[in-house]
Amino acid sequence: xxxxxxxxxxxxxxxxxxxxxxxxxxxxxxxxxxxxxxxxxxxxxxxxxxxxxxxxxxxxxxxxxxxxxxxxxxxxxxxxxxxxxxxxxxxxxxxxxxxxxxxxxxxxxxxxxxxxxxxxxxxxxxxxxxxxxxxxxxxxxxxxxxxxxxxxxxxxxxxxxxxxxxxxxxxxxxxxxxxxxxxxxxxxxxxxxxxxxxxxxxxxxxxxxxxxxxxxxxxxxxxxxxxxxxxxxxxxxxxxxxxxxxxxxxxxxxxxxxxxxxxxxxxxxxxxxxxxxxxxxxxxxxxxxxxxxxxxxxxxxxxxxxxxxxxxxxxxxxxxxxxxxxxxxxxxxxxxxxxxxxxxxxxxxxxxxxxxxxxxxxxxxxxxxxxxxxxxxxxxxxxxxxxxxxxxxxxxxxxxxxxxxxxxxxxxxxxxxxxxxxxxxxxxxxxxxxxxxxxxxxxxxxxxxxxxxxxxxxxxxxxxxxxxxxxxxxxxxxxxxxxxxxxxxxxxxxxxxxxxxxxxxxxxxxxxxxxxxxxxxxxxxxxxxxxxxxxxxxxxxxxxxxxxxxxxxxxxxxxxxxxxxxxxxx
Amino acid sequence: xxxxxxxxxxxxxxxxxxxxxxxxxxxxxxxxxxxxxxxxxxxxxxxxxxxxxxxxxxxxxxxxxxxxxxxxxxxxxxxxxxxxxxxxxxxxxxxxxxxxxxxxxxxxxxxxxxxxxxxxxxxxxxxxxxxxxxxxxxxxxxxxxxxxxxxxxxxxxxxxxxxxxxxxxxxxxxxxxxxxxxxxxxxxxxxxxxxxxxxxxxxxxxxxxxxxxxxxxxxxxxxxxxxxxxxxxxxxxxxxxxxxxxxxxxxxxxxxxxxxxxxxxxxxxxxxxxxxxxxxxxxxxxxxxxxxxxxxxxxxxxxxxxxxxxxxxxxxxxxxxxxxxxxxxxxxxxxxxxxxxxxxxxxxxxxxxxxxxxxxxxxxxxxxxxxxxxxxxxxxxxxxxxxxxxxxxxxxxxxxxxxxxxxxxxxxxxx
Numbered sequence: 001x002x003x004x005x006x007x008x009x010x011x012x013x014x015x016x017x018x019x020x021x022x023x024x025x026x027x028x029x030x031x032x033x034x035x036x037x038x039x040x041x042x043x044x045x046x047x048x049x050x051x052x053x054x055x056x057x058x059x060x061x062x063x064x065x066x067x068x069x070x071x072x073x074x075x076x077x078x079x080x081x082x083x084x085x086x087x088x089x090x091x092x093x094x095x096x097x098x099x100x101x102x103x104x105x106x107x108x109x110x111x112x113x114x115x116x117x118x119x120x121x122x123x124x125x126x127x128x129x130x131x132x133x134x135x136x137x138x139x140x141x142x143x144x145x146x147x148x149x150x151x152x153x154x155x156x157x158x159x160x161x162x163x164x165x166x167x168x169x170x171x172x173x174x175x176x177x178x179x180x181x182x183x184x185x186x187x188x189x190x191x192x193x194x195x196x197x198x199x200x201x202x203x204x205x206x207x208x209x210x211x212x213x214x215x216x217x218x219x220x221x222x223x224x225x226x227x228x229x230x231x232x233x234x235x236x237x238x239x240x241x242x243x244x245x246x247x248x249x250x251x252x253x254x255x256x257x258x259x260x261x262x263x264x265x266x267x268x269x270x271x272x273x274x275x276x277x278x279x280x281x282x283x284x285x286x287x288x289x290x291x292x293x294x295x296x297x298x299x300x301x302x303x304x305x306x307x308x309x310x311x312x313x314x315x316x317x318x319x320x321x322x323x324x325x326x327x328x329x330x331x332x333x334x335x336x337x338x339x340x341x342x343x344x345x346x347x348x349x350x351x352x353x354x355x356x357x358x359x360x361x362x363x364x365x366x367x368x369x370x371x372x373x374x375x376x377x378x379x380x381x382x383x384x385x386x387x388x389x390x391x392x393x394x395x396x397x398x399x400x401x402x403x404x405x406x407x408x409x410x411x412x413x414x415x416x417x418x419x420x421x422x423x424x425x426x427x428x429x430x431x432x433x434x435x436x437x438x439x440x441x442x443x444x445x446x447x448x449x450x451x452x453x454x455x456x457x458x459x460x461x462x463x464x465x466x467x468x469x470x471x472x473x474x475x476x477x478x479x480x481x482x483x484x485x486x487x488x489x490x491x492x493x494x495x496x497x498x499x500x501x502x503x504x505x506x507x508x509x510x511x512x513x514x515x516x517x518x519x520x521x522x523x524x525x526x527x528x529x530x531x532x533x534x535x536x537x538x539x540x541x542x543x544x545x546x547x548x549x550x551x552x553x554x555x556x557x558x559x560x561x562x563x564x565x566x567x568x569x570x
Numbered sequence: 571x572x573x574x575x576x577x578x579x580x581x582x583x584x585x586x587x588x589x590x591x592x593x594x595x596x597x598x599x600x601x602x603x604x605x606x607x608x609x610x611x612x613x614x615x616x617x618x619x620x621x622x623x624x625x626x627x628x629x630x631x632x633x634x635x636x637x638x639x640x641x642x643x644x645x646x647x648x649x650x651x652x653x654x655x656x657x658x659x660x661x662x663x664x665x666x667x668x669x670x671x672x673x674x675x676x677x678x679x680x681x682x683x684x685x686x687x688x689x690x691x692x693x694x695x696x697x698x699x700x701x702x703x704x705x706x707x708x709x710x711x712x713x714x715x716x717x718x719x720x721x722x723x724x725x726x727x728x729x730x731x732x733x734x735x736x737x738x739x740x741x742x743x744x745x746x747x748x749x750x751x752x753x754x755x756x757x758x759x760x761x762x763x764x765x766x767x768x769x770x771x772x773x774x775x776x777x778x779x780x781x782x783x784x785x786x787x788x789x790x791x792x793x794x795x796x797x798x799x800x801x802x803x804x805x806x807x808x809x810x811x812x813x814x815x816x817x818x819x820x821x822x823x824x825x826x827x828x829x830x831x832x833x834x835x836x837x838x839x840x841x842x843x844x845x846x847x848x849x850x851x852x853x854x855x856x857x858x859x860x861x862x863x864x865x866x867x868x869x870x871x872x873x874x875x876x877x878x879x880x881x882x883x884x885x886x887x888x889x890x891x892x893x894x895x896x897x898x899x900x901x902x903x904x905x906x907x908x909x910x911x912x913x914x915x916x917x918x919x920x921x922x923x924x925x926x927x928x929x930x931x932x933x934x935x936x937x938x939x940x941x942x943x944x945x946x947x948x949x950x951x952x953x954x955x956x957x958x959x960x961x962x963x964x965x966x967x968x969x970x971x972x973x974x975x976x977x978x979x980x981x982x983x984x985x
Contacts, residue, residue, distance in 0.1 A: 104693030
């Protein structure tokens with residue numbers, strides 16, 4: 001029986017997970033760190049544009065403040081974000097960015113030597129700090145490098161696949177995970193578990209997310225009885241290259257890029273007269289889809305142009321070298337000379353594991369941070385530059401709170417729990433791997449992708465979503481009859497994908513059900529049959545709990561402290 | 571070459587440690603659609619033909635560095651390689667070299683990450699008030715461009731012959747990371763970073779094959795970084811890190827470089843000097859305007875005044891720096907040089923010239939193994955200067971030494 005006991009278990013090698021590990025280790029806690037891919041391979045590294053903080057370095061941003069940053073975040077989130085949590089994040093932001101500077105992030109600089117900031121969508125002042133268009137990569141490597149200095153406190157279990165939480169009487173005791181190198185299921189005991197497992201974008205087919213950003217990180221706690229929140233709020237990033245759905249940073253528009261339709265018109269002027277291209281992402285995505293639906297896509301096709309040619313080669317090479325490389329590599333076009341074909345694609349889950357601004361969940365000893373969590377700071381729509389900020393701020397908070405809660409408890413030990421957990425999980429996995437049926441799990445996954453891509457996308461309506469729900473449930477039934485997975489215990493990705501697909505189907509059901517129930521339009525959730533926001537009935541969080549018969553929905557009030565809901569105009 | 575609409579023939583190295591005695595190749599056919607990448611082909615094979623195929627992947631946008639592999643004998647990222655751009659009729663895919671194979675295209679990266687950790691790639695920040703960020707000029711920030719974008723995909727590591735040959739060599743990516751921190755003006759360690767990587771298994775192992783640059787999917791230049799480290803190493807080996815400030819102070823007091831070399835001494839040193847005297851493996855040279863109207867040729871001979879006799883213990887040699895002068899084209903050229911003072915058991919003082927008798931690199935005293943080590947080819951000498959290891963053909967040379975009135979003088983055997 002393989003048991004690894006640590007004071008704290010952290011799952012996830014992205015920014016939130018790594019920052020939590022750093023924080024706990026700095027506080028002297030013995031950490032077991034599990035990640036299904038090596039930490040620096042995580043999706044956080046793909047973030048391009050920047051991280052928001054009211055540093056007031058930009059000449060036009062001298063009047064910026066954490067409070068103003070908070071207001072922009074609340075308004076950008078269509079007043080579904082919890083305002084106490086938002087202020088925790090925005091007040092921490094300048095300190096966080098400066099700490100990252102100390103940890104070695106090579107931020108771009110203004111002429112006076114201070115950290116450079118650029119304008120981003122939905123922000124009143126230019127407050128997005130950046131390192132060229134590789135901010136996520138730089139941040140991820142910096143927090144990983146910090147871990148290298150703390151190695152004696154941390155045991156890294158990389159390429160371990162977490163599969164199940166050990167929860168008893170509403171207390172989390174650890175989890176089970178299998179070692180990819182041996183295929184063997186092992187148990188991890190801890191006084192606390194932090195999840196920083198990232199987003200679940202791969203529920204959708206058209207997504208900017210990496211292959212590793214799958215549903216399991218959210219579904220695993222959901223299956224174990226932890227409620228998940230606001231899953232119907234899914235952000236579609238306006239500018240993703242067609243076909244590959246690779247992200248073109250919002251920084252491209254922040255630096256002055258235009259969105260152009262087939263008539264050569266900067267159509268955003270009609271939708272957001274003041275902010276134009278720098279309106280929040282939900283609005284820009286809707287506008288692009290509206291243009292495409294009206295036949296004004298380029299050559300009548302389903303895309304428009306992101307044009308950065310007027311910025312000039314020098315500026316593009318200095319500030320947007322990464323997106324230039326992506327265009328050359330994947331589209332074979334040079335954005336200095338040609339406009340970039342783009343269309344919105346799934347990008348971010350505002351929803352996630354239900355927790356508050358202390359990162360605590362309903363289950364004692366279980367914490368969540370980053371995209372897998374729903375604190376909720378982003379409300380119904382996340383502003384660009386706030387996700388990197390959220391991961392680091394709440395990664396730190398989760399690490400701190402968990403460390404404080406377990407101080408002096410020593411290493412946990414519980415043979416009975418471990419035995420039970422390993423036995424039941426092993427049985428469950430055996431059953432999943434050996435169903436011997438006829439259905440191909442990858443075909444079922446493609447079917448789910450088609451359903452949510454077409455029916456639970458930017459514009460939603462009752463009929464579409466009702467049929468989507470029926471179809472997803474049909475797929476779920478067929479999934480019980482999948483073929484057996486490949487044999488072999490060493491790096492068996494057939495098994496991991498099968499697990500991920502099972503999780504994806506369940507999460508697609510939660511998203512669809514939540515979206516169908518919410519009869520209003522708010523942020524990224526826009527219903528053509530209910531086009532207006534309904535603060536009286538729907539200013540509340542959706543909570544989904546797992547039952548054998550499908551998700552059970554309930555609702556929870558939104559914390560409003562400073563800013564009363566108002567109409568969003570940009 | 572597979573056209574769009576046709577099928578690409580993909581040959582993959584397969585190995586399952588539980589079932590196979592040795593690796594073998596298997597061939598698959600994948601329909602080519604526009605923009606199909608090698609990584610997407612692997613997914614096609616996994617999902618349609620053989621679920622047991624193993625390979626790492628994550629971002630599919632050339633950022634995460636997971637899918638480094640050997641594609642038609644070149645190291646590349648699978649996600650960034652378009653099938654339609656591959657010229658040959660078949661596509662052969664193999665795992666990264668220089669790392670132990672685990673299964674199919676998955677290699678054991680433990681050593682790789684361990685070596686990264688060994689170069690201490692983290693910033694050790696200078697002190698600044700906690701409520702402020704560092705102030706770093708855009709130009710200073712620019713000096714780390716091309717060093718911080720590394721995605722650690724392992725392509726350079728697999729392509730480097732020296733990495734394969736010397737298991738302790740950190741590899742191109744590690745050197746790139748080290749140079750990134752060395753050049754970062756926010757870092758406190760500065761040239762001290764070089765100490766650990768300039769030994770026998772460090773930067774001098776690189777023999778400029780440029781394989782890493784060719785392989786790098788991010789078009790970075792580890793070779794360039796290693797060159798910078800070598801130059802810096804030579805510069806500071808000379809004076810040892812502790813003496814850096816002192817040397818800088820000395821340099822400030824010296825006259826500017828000759829006018830035709832331009833006003834910026836740094837630039838001059840970069841171009842004229844490093845090109846010209848690299849073979850000496852030694853120090854920076856400064857040119858003086860002629861002091862005498864009559865041009866003279868050759869080395870200045872005679873006794874060189876060093877200063878008060880340092881306190882030398884028999885257990886440990888003491889380093890001294892002195893200037894050796896030579897007349898070249900009418901100018902007096904100063905070569906700062908290093909010597910070691912050693913005392914034998916009977917208390918007699920002598921001076922050792924640390925120039926390696928193999929190819930002339932400057933050796934340094936390594937206290938941990940109590941030997942003079944050559945940074946270039948692994949030569950080693952004991953305290954008396956006799957060869958203990960490696961290729962040097964004869965012992966280190968000695969300098970003439972005299973003490974007059976408590977002042978130490980050295981004299982070279984000038985050829």
